[in-house]
Amino acid sequence: MESRQYLQIPGPTNIPERILRSLSRPLINHRGPEFAALLDDCLSGLQRILRTRNDILIFPSSGSGALESVIVNLFSPGDEILVVSQGLFSERMAVIAGRYGLAVQRVLKEWRQAARAEDILAFLERDPEHRLKAVCLPQHETTTGVSNDVAAIARAVADSRHPAILVVDAVSSLACLPFETDAWGIDVAVSASQKGLMLPPGLGIVAVGPRAWRLAEGATLPRWYWDYRAVQSRLRDHQLPYTPPTSLLFGLKEAVAVLEEEGLENVWRRHAVIGRSVRASAEAMGLSLLAEEAARSDAVTAIRMPPGVNYDDLAGVLLDQYRVVIGEGLQHLKGQIFRIGHMGAIHKPEVFAIMGSVELALHDLGWTVELGAANRAVSLGFSRRTC
Numbered sequence: 001m002e003s004r005q006y007l008q009i010p011g012p013t014n015i016p017e018r019i020l021r022s023l024s025r026p027l028i029n030h031r032g033p034e035f036a037a038l039l040d041d042c043l044s045g046l047q048r049i050l051r052t053r054n055d056i057l058i059f060p061s062s063g064s065g066a067l068e069s070v071i072v073n074l075f076s077p078g079d080e081i082l083v084v085s086q087g088l089f090s091e092r093m094a095v096i097a098g099r100y101g102l103a104v105q106r107v108l109k110e111w112r113q114a115a116r117a118e119d120i121l122a123f124l125e126r127d128p129e130h131r132l133k134a135v136c137l138p139q140h141e142t143t144t145g146v147s148n149d150v151a152a153i154a155r156a157v158a159d160s161r162h163p164a165i166l167v168v169d170a171v172s173s174l175a176c177l178p179f180e181t182d183a184w185g186i187d188v189a190v191s192a193s194q195k196g197l198m199l200p201p202g203l204g205i206v207a208v209g210p211r212a213w214r215l216a217e218g219a220t221l222p223r224w225y226w227d228y229r230a231v232q233s234r235l236r237d238h239q240l241p242y243t244p245p246t247s248l249l250f251g252l253k254e255a256v257a258v259l260e261e262e263g264l265e266n267v268w269r270r271h272a273v274i275g276r277s278v279r280a281s282a283e284a285m286g287l288s289l290l291a292e293e294a295a296r297s298d299a300v301t302a303i304r305m306p307p308g309v310n311y312d313d314l315a316g317v318l319l320d321q322y323r324v325v326i327g328e329g330l331q332h333l334k335g336q337i338f339r340i341g342h343m344g345a346i347h348k349p350e351v352f353a354i355m356g357s358v359e360l361a362l363h364d365l366g367w368t369v370e371l372g373a374a375n376r377a378v379s380l381g382f383s384r385r386t387c
Contacts, residue, residue: 008354009327010142010300011172012194012201013344015251019198022254023247030246036238042249043235045256049174049197049264050189050207052181057231059204060245063171063192066204068096069226070167070188074134074212076220077101081134082123082164084115087143088330093136093169100221105132111333112302114295115148117156124162132162133215134187138169139177143330145302145339146291147177154184165211171195174205175259176271176299176343187212193248196267196299197255198344203248271298274342274351277381281355284377285362285369290337299343302329304336306367311335317364322357351378 007014015023028034046056059066071093075081079102083094086109094104107119115137124132135157139150154166165187170179174189175196181189186209193203208216208228216228224230225242234241259267275298279289282303290302305311311328315338318324327339340354352375359374 006324010341016345019254023251025250042252050181054207054209057206061204066190072221072223073228074215079133080131084137087141090138112290117153124160132164134165136167140173142172145297145300146295147297151184178268199251277378280377280381281374284373301340302337317361324357
């Protein structure tokens, strides 16, 4: 009998059974009243999860597509933007912008470091003519398991009185880490379906605030599929301008219900406790963590490969013997780290299973580890709270 597989890559994530069932519902007429009600439920639910009254736009796309939509709707060729580059996915925003002819300045950080308010302010202070149109950064860099303090950065940008809008990539942080679009003053928030929202890939999400809409009025880049105005216009009729991913919307409505039944603040707390437990367990096995201590994420933990252990061997033993799937390092981190995603549908029993399996796999591969150390550390991580 085949055992359950633990999909602990940094996304897509495990999908709860009740959400899987919702995805299998028969399709409905996407131009009829039943779809209109479904779409309205999804949009209002996303506003609650994003903690915003801003407009929510959705696209049948990946998170990368949603990032591209920001570029083509808000900017013109030659516009200057500032992008925090600290890993593969944060750099992607800069690459997209460059392809469209924008002038990109980068806040370059090591692939283990967080961006800080002073990093951003240094660029804004050198821009008295206010040529920078936007500051773009991720809340969480999936490549490295690093979280940025978006609240502090947003406060600093607001206090600087620089008019640049704030664009935040929340693809791998939404419904995992605390996120307050309106309270923090985020002008554009970008996310996707396949991580904290516990859905399959295929749904791009953008929350657009008033300052971003004003910027869009003068934007001249060509667009069709990604056109915010076209989407906004059809949303007034409770429709989308193209064939919608109806099954994903069934799942999204159910995912919002799952999150709200637990309580969004409780979801954040659960991820914090699990993140702490995973990190403690890794260190109890004699492993070292990639991210600088103050910036370690509660959504993904990046762990350095122990000496003498090959990533492919570890991933193979975990999959074949323990049915646990982990993520590899990307680009220059390939072979140097492995990543454990702990976002979305993950609770206390799964953490014991995952980290105990990592310990056993490392032992199988000759790494010296005291058996039982991993789960003792998990227990201590959970000792102050329940999950």
